[in-house]
Amino acid sequence: MKVLIRGGRLIDPKSGIDGLYDILIDGPVIEEISRGARRPDSRIKVIDASGKIVSPGLIDVHAHLREPGYEYKETIKTGTLAAVRGGFTTVVCMANTDPVNDNRSVTKFIIDKALSEGSCRVLPCGAITKGLKSVELAEIGEMFEAGITAISDDGRSVRSAGLLRKALEYAKIFKIPVISHCEDETLSGGYVHEGRASLLSGLEAVPAIAEEVIVERDIAVARYVDAPIHLTHISTAGSIDIIERFKKGFKKITCDTCPHYFTLTDEATLDYNTNAKVNPPLRSKHDVEAIKAGLRKGTIDIIATDHAPHEITSKDVEFDLAASGISGLETALALALGLVHEGVLTMNELLAKMTVNPAKLLGLKSGGIAEGGRADIIIFDPDLEWTVDKDLFTSKGRNTPFDGMTLKGKNLLTMVDGRIVYRDEGF
Amino acid sequence: MKNKVILDKKAIQRTINRITHEILEKNEGCTQLCLIGIRTRGIHLANRIQNAIKSVEGITLPFGVLDITMYRDDISKLKWPEVKKTEISFDVNNMTVILVDDVLHTGRTTRAAIDAIMDLGRPKKIQLAVLVDRGERELPIHPDYAGIVCPVSIKEEVLARFSEIDGKDEVVIVKTP
Amino acid sequence: MNWKRKDLLGIRDLSKEEILFILDTAESFKDISKREIKKVPTLRGKTVITLFYEPSTRTRTSFEIAAKRLSADTINISSSTSSSTKGESLKDTARNLESMRPDAIVIRHGMPGAPHMLAGILDSSIINGGDGSHEHPTQALLDLFTIREKKKHIDGLKVVIVGDIAHSRVARSNIFSLKNFDNRIVCCGPPTMIPPHLETLGVTVEYDMNNAVKGADVIMMLRIQKERGGTTYIPSTKEYATLYGLRKDHVERAANDVIIMHPGPMNRGIEITDEVADGPYSVILDQVENGLAVRMAVLYLLIGGEA
Numbered sequence: 001m002k003v004l005i006r007g008g009r010l011i012d013p014k015s016g017i018d019g020l021y022d023i024l025i026d027g028p029v030i031e032e033i034s035r036g037a038r039r040p041d042s043r044i045k046v047i048d049a050s051g052k053i054v055s056p057g058l059i060d061v062h063a064h065l066r067e068p069g070y071e072y073k074e075t076i077k078t079g080t081l082a083a084v085r086g087g088f089t090t091v092v093c094m095a096n097t098d099p100v101n102d103n104r105s106v107t108k109f110i111i112d113k114a115l116s117e118g119s120c121r122v123l124p125c126g127a128i129t130k131g132l133k134s135v136e137l138a139e140i141g142e143m144f145e146a147g148i149t150a151i152s153d154d155g156r157s158v159r160s161a162g163l164l165r166k167a168l169e170y171a172k173i174f175k176i177p178v179i180s181h182c183e184d185e186t187l188s189g190g191y192v193h194e195g196r197a198s199l200l201s202g203l204e205a206v207p208a209i210a211e212e213v214i215v216e217r218d219i220a221v222a223r224y225v226d227a228p229i230h231l232t233h234i235s236t237a238g239s240i241d242i243i244e245r246f247k248k249g250f251k252k253i254t255c256d257t258c259p260h261y262f263t264l265t266d267e268a269t270l271d272y273n274t275n276a277k278v279n280p281p282l283r284s285k286h287d288v289e290a291i292k293a294g295l296r297k298g299t300i301d302i303i304a305t306d307h308a309p310h311e312i313t314s315k316d317v318e319f320d321l322a323a324s325g326i327s328g329l330e331t332a333l334a335l336a337l338g339l340v341h342e343g344v345l346t347m348n349e350l351l352a353k354m355t356v357n358p359a360k361l362l363g364l365k366s367g368g369i370a371e372g373g374r375a376d377i378i379i380f381d382p383d384l385e386w387t388v389d390k391d392l393f394t395s396k397g398r399n400t401p402f403d404g405m406t407l408k409g410k411n412l413l414t415m416v417d418g419r420i421v422y423r424d425e426g427f
Numbered sequence: 428m429k430n431k432v433i434l435d436k437k438a439i440q441r442t443i444n445r446i447t448h449e450i451l452e453k454n455e456g457c458t459q460l461c462l463i464g465i466r467t468r469g470i471h472l473a474n475r476i477q478n479a480i481k482s483v484e485g486i487t488l489p490f491g492v493l494d495i496t497m498y499r500d501d502i503s504k505l506k507w508p509e510v511k512k513t514e515i516s517f518d519v520n521n522m523t524v525i526l527v528d529d530v531l532h533t534g535r536t537t538r539a540a541i542d543a544i545m546d547l548g549r550p551k552k553i554q555l556a557v558l559v560d561r562g563e564r565e566l567p568i569h570p571d572y573a574g575i576v577c578p579v580s581i582k583e584e585v586l587a588r589f590s591e592i593d594g595k596d597e598v599v600i601v602k603t604p
Numbered sequence: 605m606n607w608k609r610k611d612l613l614g615i616r617d618l619s620k621e622e623i624l625f626i627l628d629t630a631e632s633f634k635d636i637s638k639r640e641i642k643k644v645p646t647l648r649g650k651t652v653i654t655l656f657y658e659p660s661t662r663t664r665t666s667f668e669i670a671a672k673r674l675s676a677d678t679i680n681i682s683s684s685t686s687s688s689t690k691g692e693s694l695k696d697t698a699r700n701l702e703s704m705r706p707d708a709i710v711i712r713h714g715m716p717g718a719p720h721m722l723a724g725i726l727d728s729s730i731i732n733g734g735d736g737s738h739e740h741p742t743q744a745l746l747d748l749f750t751i752r753e754k755k756k757h758i759d760g761l762k763v764v765i766v767g768d769i770a771h772s773r774v775a776r777s778n779i780f781s782l783k784n785f786d787n788r789i790v791c792c793g794p795p796t797m798i799p800p801h802l803e804t805l806g807v808t809v810e811y812d813m814n815n816a817v818k819g820a821d822v823i824m825m826l827r828i829q830k831e832r833g834g835t836t837y838i839p840s841t842k843e844y845a846t847l848y849g850l851r852k853d854h855v856e857r858a859a860n861d862v863i864i865m866h867p868g869p870m871n872r873g874i875e876i877t878d879e880v881a882d883g884p885y886s887v888i889l890d891q892v893e894n895g896l897a898v899r900m901a902v903l904y905l906l907i908g909g910e911a
Contacts, residue, residue, distance in 0.1 A: 497646040
């Protein structure tokens with residue numbers, strides 16, 4: 001049976017379409033995009049999207065699905081359910097599982113598991129170094145054969161610049177992005193941003209430069225070997241400055257930030273709320289403003305979630321002992337829409353950072369809505385207000401600092417390959 | 428209802444004079460005698476007794492102030508009672524302590540005061556002087572010197588007022604709301 | 605003054621009025637320790653647990669004696685006897701203790717926010733006996749009490765705090781308390797031990813000890829943790845002693861009636877010379893005595909009346 005999404009405002013940054021269009025979907029494929037010409041037909045299932053926005057499914061270049069090894073935090077099944085609830089149709093999952101995704105059998109396990117239990121597309125990211133230990137390169141070629149989309153040692157930086165250089169060079173064979181987590185371990189070693197809030201809370205702090213020196217190092221290495229580099233979860237004003245400066249002469253830099261870095265400041269940690277403990281840490285107001293400016297100016301290409309689900313007991317402890325991370329898939333769209341409501345980005349600019357730009361980074365054909373293309377589509381209401389209730393999360397991770405907050409904008413329906421994989425109760 | 432004045436300024440003065448003479452009579456003078464007033468209004472009464480004794484005997488008795496908050500038996504039922512200072516600079520050992528309070532009711536304040544004094548040393552005697560004994564005792568405590576005995580109902584309150592802090596001298600019975 | 609708090613977690617939460625109220629209450633309790641019978645029945649039937657995850661003789665003993673002088677029962681649990689070594693979480697330990705219905709728990713913990721966590725889950729009053737590098741509220745209160753006792757006022761003073769400001773809960777709590785009273789606070793120490801943004805708390809930073817102590821009314825020396833020496837913060841404790849140890853010639857540069865404070869335990873010969881520690885300007889033992897009065901006042905205010 002064909003499906004007709006009717007009456008919605010279609011925004012597709014990839015093709016530049018923005019207007020009222022009907023989309024006819026036949027099986028997994030988009031058959032036709034038209035302007036309300038089609039008459040109702042009993043063989044067509046109609047979804048009324050009037051007053052709503054229809055866009056390509058969101059693509060997250062940075063999430064932790066925790067499987068294999070940490071199934072008590074999240075599984076591919078629950079993580080992808082959370083993804084589709086949040087409006088994501090494609091998710092890149094990081095390699096810091098147990099065992100680490102540094103070999104083809106783990107890659108294959110993830111891909112098989114996602115095909116049988118996942119609700120959306122799952123693209124595994126392989127490790128850069130074996131065991132994420134920064135000693136020797138992982139078998140990137142074998143993992144590529146098995147299906148990885150990118151490589152990253154996310155959770156830490158590649159400790160030596162020399163090893164990073166080799167990874168950047170080696171990745172050229174497969175044309176897959178190298179995603180860099182920027183953190184100098186000799187400067188970090190704390191739990192919150194070093195600033196006035198850390199002074200007040202007495203918590204051990206991480207200075208902004210712990211991120212910035214590696215941003216600068218990684219860009220310098222990439223530029224030298226003329227290889228693309230993607231810097232993930234950028235959080236400081238200094239990083240934005242450095243990236244902006246280098247982007248002028250070197251076009252192969254991309255970067256992303258996450259919703260918490262443009263919505264919360266380090267003041268969220270003043271009451272020792274472990275759900276606000278995340279790495280990199282929540283920064284100062286000045287940094288938050290710089291991140292927003294970076295998004296507006298296009299310095300930041302992508303908004304990712306860094307979805308990092310944890311079980312309750314790893315957060316229900318002293319701040320120092322608590323695990324880092326925010327369960328982010330189910331709040332990302334609403335928080336990102338805040339940028340549109342605030343006037344930082346246009347709707348088109350925002351959606352570009354969550355659809356076509358990530359697709360481009362990952363070398364995907366998806367990320368847009370086109371006749372003959374795969375039907376990865378979402379329908380959302382940008383103005384619908386709802387209150388975050390962690391207990392209603394589909395993710396196993398209820399670790400969110402946004403619990404109880406009222407957000408504006410909600411995903412209503414998610415379609416992957418033409419199948420409706422999520423539909424909001426009220427829609 | 429209008430408050431009923433049971434002692435006015437002159438009556439208070441007469442009563443204090445009488446108590447003073449009773450104290451001197453009972454203790455055969457004022458050797459080894461001291462006065463300790465219970466916060467807040469016991470201080471003023473004790474102060475006046477001290478003055479009266481001075482005018483009779485020409486001697487200024489040692490004078491102390493006792494805060495009994497730390498010794499109350501109902502402390503955990505009070506909404507944050509403020510603790511004030513106890514100021515007793517002399518040695519109470521072997522002294523005859525005249526404990527002074529304005530109104531004697533249940534006897535619990537007196538009990539607390541006796542305990543507090545005993546923690547300071549071992550006086551020879553403790554005697555109790557009050558301006559008003561309103562009855563309704565809950566402990567076996569009896570005043571040695573009482574200005575006026577005036578049983579009042581539980582719904583009424585007896586208030587002693589002293590010009591030093593209340594603007595005028597009087598003892599009144601007021602209805603409690 | 606209407607005291608309403610269940611817990612004492614930090615000085616930063618307290619208003620000026622609350623701080624003064626605690627000091628005034630402490631005045632009344634100070635006399636008790638001077639009497640032959642050093643005990644009042646005020647907290648009879650109440651139970652105070654001291655839960656110490658870090659070694660401490662001074663603070664724990666002070667709280668214990670304070671509670672005992674108020675007739676409360678005390679139970680001391682220190683890290684070697686607590687279940688922490690068996691891997692029990694702080695939360696579980698606290699819940700177990702709560703089942704025994706203590707009225708107050710004094711907690712010392714190496715991690716900032718541990719007392720706040722307990723306060724959030726327990727009905728007992730929680731008193732922060734020092735949490736990591738965060739706060740040590742009763743220390744700041746006893747310091748302020750001592751300053752008021754010696755100086756007769758607590759405003760318009762030049763107070764110099766010397767040492768590892770970055771990792772000192774004593775420094776933090778003292779800065780928070782002294783800032784309520786219009787004092788000039790100078791923090792002095794090696795730059796590696798001065799946290800960035802410290803000036804935003806309204807204090808001046810000075811690296812040179814001779815300049816810092818000039819005209820000081822109060823000099824507070826912090827304990828230098830020997831384990832930090834020779835590693836990353838300072839080259840050696842010997843060098844630290846040369847640059848930041850308090851000597852007689854420093855005291856001579858200060859005000860004529862300067863007082864020298866130290867939260868203890870002292871590393872004699874490192875942050876302070878014997879001559880100064882035992883000298884006429886030292887009020888270090890007064891601090892210990894006043895600590896008792898302040899902790900009695902805090903216990904009384906938190907668990908003395910009806911919540």
